[in-house]
Each structure stands twice: as structure tokens, then as C-alpha cells.
Amino acid sequence: MTWLSNEERAGLFDTFDFDAFHLEMRDVYVVEDEVEPQRKWRAGEWTDAEAAEWWEPWLAKMRRASATGRTVRRLRIVTEPISDYTRFLWEGTRFNVSAGEDVRWLPRDQVPPDVVLPPEDLWLFDDERLIFNHFDEASQSMRMERVDDAAMIKFVVAARDRLWPLAVRHAEYQPR
Incomplete structure (x- = not known):
């Protein structure tokens, strides 16, 4: 296994040419800097x-990618009814x-039975660089x-390529 250093993680969005794809498959993530925003949201x-201020560091990366013609896509496979975390x-x-x-968004029960999901959440850059995000038992x-x-x-x-066309654009997805 080749683990990414903190510097490599920080630079992922500076090093792709045309497409970054993110697959998220967990219904809950435990992220330290989300604890207070979630508490306030609840x-x-x-x-x-x-x-908007809290999301800004990520949004700035997205605006830079978009401004240079690169795409960033995220597919969230979710269990319905969705968790509080997913609603956040x-x-x-x-x-x-x-x-x-x-x-x-793709409800988990709409994933075709013949599609085998990857073992972990992931980032795929330019269809050639694959990064798995490993989690512990507490979803960290x-x-x-x-x-x-x-x-x-x-x-x-x-x-x-099989799942993306089945997924619902954010503006059209109404979670249960």
C-alpha cells in the first residue's frame, strides 16, 4: 500500500487535468471540524x-477547477430514509x-444488483489515478x-460509468 502524505492530499486538486470523480458510500462520516456545524444545524x-463561510475552502477549490474547464463530480450512494448526517x-x-x-445522489436500493461497488470511498482523477479513503470502525x-x-x-x-447516469442531480433529488 502507498499511503498519501499530508502534502499529497493537500495537492490532489492541483494535479488533475480534466476530471475528478468522488464516490461516497457511507451514511455517516465522523469529521472533527463538522461537529460544531452539525450541532448548530440540528x-x-x-x-x-x-x-457558506465554513464550506469556503472547498468551494474555492471547486471554483478554481471549474474556471479552468475541469470537472469535479461527486456521487453519493445513500440509504433511504437518509441519516441526519446525510441531510446535513x-x-x-x-x-x-x-x-x-x-x-x-443514488439511493442504495437503486444500485443495480449486478454492479459491484468498490471496497472504499474513493477519488478517481483523470481515469488513471485512484485514491481510496480508508475509514475506521467509528467512520473516521x-x-x-x-x-x-x-x-x-x-x-x-x-x-x-454504470452508476453515474442512474444518479439524480442534486437539484432534482428529494431525499426521503
């Missing part, structure tokens, strides 16, 4: 201004979309792994 205290993400995804990210991201296996990359490309 309490009805999370304002649009706070949300769903409500904030409008910021991602406004910055140029193409986000789509542990490490990101660069995968150089051509067969695995081909498998992920095929899964993405």
Missing part, C-alpha cells in the same frame, strides 16, 4: 452565511453545486491510499 442555529450534507450541497461541482477517515493496480482502476471506471 439546533436550527446554522445560518446560510455561516455555512444534502442541505449544504447547494454550495458545492454553485461553485461548479456536479453532485448526484484514517488514511488515503494511492492505488496503482490497472485492473482496479478499470473496475472503478466501469462502476462509475
Whole structure:
């Protein structure tokens, strides 16, 4: 396994040429810097201004990619009814979309039975650089792994190409 360094992780969006694809398959993620925003959101205290400011570092990356003609796509495979965490993400995804990210949703029960999902959440850059995001039992991201296996990359490309057209654009997705 080749683990990414913090510097490599930080630079992922500076090093792709045309397409970055993100596959998310968990219904809950435990992210330290999301604890307070989620608490405020649940309490009805999370304002649009706070949300926009909180998302800004990511949104700036999305705007830079879009401005240079590159695409960033995110496919979220979700269990319905969705979790509180997923609803928190769903409500904030409008910021991602406004910055140029193409986000789509696919209910887990609509994944065709003949499609085998990859073993981990992932990033695929330019259909040739594959990064798996490994999580612990508590749903915290542990490490990101660069995968150089051509067969695995081909498998992920095929899964993405099969699932992407089935997924619902964010503006049209109404979670249950």
C-alpha cells in the first residue's frame, strides 16, 4: 500500500487535468471540524452565511477547477430514509453545486444488483489515478491510499460509468 502524505492530499486538486470523480458510500462520516456545524444545524442555529463561510475552502477549490474547464463530480450512494448526517450534507450541497461541482445522489436500493461497488470511498482523477479513503470502525477517515493496480482502476471506471447516469442531480433529488 502507498499511503498519501499530508502534502499529497493537500495537492490532489492541483494535479488533475480534466476530471475528478468522488464516490461516497457511507451514511455517516465522523469529521472533527463538522461537529460544531452539525450541532448548530440540528439546533436550527446554522445560518446560510455561516455555512457558506465554513464550506469556503472547498468551494474555492471547486471554483478554481471549474474556471479552468475541469470537472469535479461527486456521487453519493445513500440509504433511504437518509441519516441526519446525510441531510446535513444534502442541505449544504447547494454550495458545492454553485461553485461548479456536479453532485448526484443514488439511493442504495437503486444500485443495480449486478454492479459491484468498490471496497472504499474513493477519488478517481483523470481515469488513471485512484485514491481510496480508508475509514475506521467509528467512520473516521484514517488514511488515503494511492492505488496503482490497472485492473482496479478499470473496475472503478466501469462502476462509475454504470452508476453515474442512474444518479439524480442534486437539484432534482428529494431525499426521503
